[in-house]
Amino acid sequence: MSATDEQIGRNLLRLRGELSQKELAAMMQKRGWKWSQATVWAIEKGERPLRLAEAADLEDLLNLFPNSSPLLESPKRVTVGNEIRGLADAREELEAAIAAYDMARYDLAIKADALTEVDKRAHRDQVVEEIGVPASRVVADAHAKWADDPDQIWHEMVSGKTTAHTFRRIVQESARGEHQEA
Known part of the structure; x- marks a missing residue:
């Protein structure tokens, strides 16, 4: 053949x-x-x-x-295409998770309205201890570096300036509240 x-x-x-x-x-x-x-x-x-x-x-x-x-297509293009589709799928999953998170926050707010002020303070401390940094801040911090130029992340990834490992580290640091912008 x-x-x-x-x-x-x-x-x-x-x-x-x-x-x-x-x-x-x-x-x-x-x-x-x-x-x-x-x-x-x-x-x-x-x-x-x-x-x-x-x-x-x-x-x-x-x-x-x-x-x-x-x-x-060439095998390399197929592999990159698969990764792009995987990224698109992950984005859809993230959007669904954000919607579920927002719904849970809404449900919590409704139920918290019925609590006394003392109970609200106690549960506030529990939320801070168990959840920590709000999810919206984690996502925003992880993407802050590239927020002004959506093409910059692609450029940095393919040019070798930012590796997948580096991006993963930035996301993990953001989740812990450690990442500082350069």
Whole structure:
């Protein structure tokens, strides 16, 4: 087979992630393709070419960006694309967590209104002890360095000025209230 078939196979292997070959074959069968686990294996090894119509269904099943042809891209671009999708998923999870946090704060405020002043002070101390820095401040501090220029974090990450390890450290320091802006 051609180098392109081998590249497509390697990309399919990366793009299917945790999905097993058998599971992917079953999903393709539901779309009308006569696929088995052996079909997926042969494509991933570059021993069987992937048809264009199959690629379109695969990209849909794997929730890939339309018109981007990730099956034809270089392995490095596929890997970065997967990381970007992972970041987008994490952002959605963060937004859901923030909404849940805000709802919990609202519920607490309603219930706290019924307390006496002495009880409110006691619970205030408990909140400070158990929660510490408000979540909104943790997020704001972690992103303060890049707040003025959204492209700066990407530039610093790819230029090597800020590594993923450094960014993780900044977030952890912010959570502890230790991070100081440079």
